[in-house]
Amino acid sequence: MPAYPLDMATQFRPAPFAAEIAPMLAIGKRGHTRVPVSFDAQFGQDGLDRTLCRVTDISQHGARLQTYSALRAGSLIWLSLPGLGHHVARIAWADDFSAGVEFRTPLSDAIFEALTAQ
Template identity: 60%
Template sequence: MTLHAPRSFAAEYEPAVVGSRRRSPRAPVSLDARIGRGGLDRTLCKVVDLSMHGARLQTYSALKPGSTIWLTLPGHGQKVTRVVWADDFEAGCQFDEPLLEHVFEALTATA
């Protein structure tokens, strides 16, 4: 039986870059907004951070993850929005359609 010397090998690796899962940058804001499609079912909320793809809300009533809401942004109309997570009176939401860049810039400039 012949013993062979262990083969040496070299491997290059690229370290994993731990980055944000977000698709677009978010900005801290303080925007008064409304939840609901119209009429008496509209309730006030505050947008506390905003990205082109979603928002974090402070609400006066609990929202349910997975539900779809209408979020009215000041001066920019309603957005169909899905509640991704909710904790007491705070929720993270994702817009069905991202904000246009000029709308995002206008909302973050005034906040």
């Protein structure tokens, strides 16, 4: 015997369901859209040596770097972007050979577009 009267079983019908799914660029914890890129840059600390790195994704507020030297979370660097000069950035996180940086001043729309068009 069913747990409910037979006449109740006919009263419940599944509701139609519809959804749209659209692809989205990576946002993650940052809250800003990141665009995958691949270009060489340089960074330095305390006005000293410049070190080569590769930018692997970027937003107007930060970037992910592949590095060849260790960086420490919380430290400040200047990042020299190709053809666009130096930008002060804070190391938000770092592991063996990669780091996430947050730009002190967000990139302008024109600079961001120039970097992501490469």
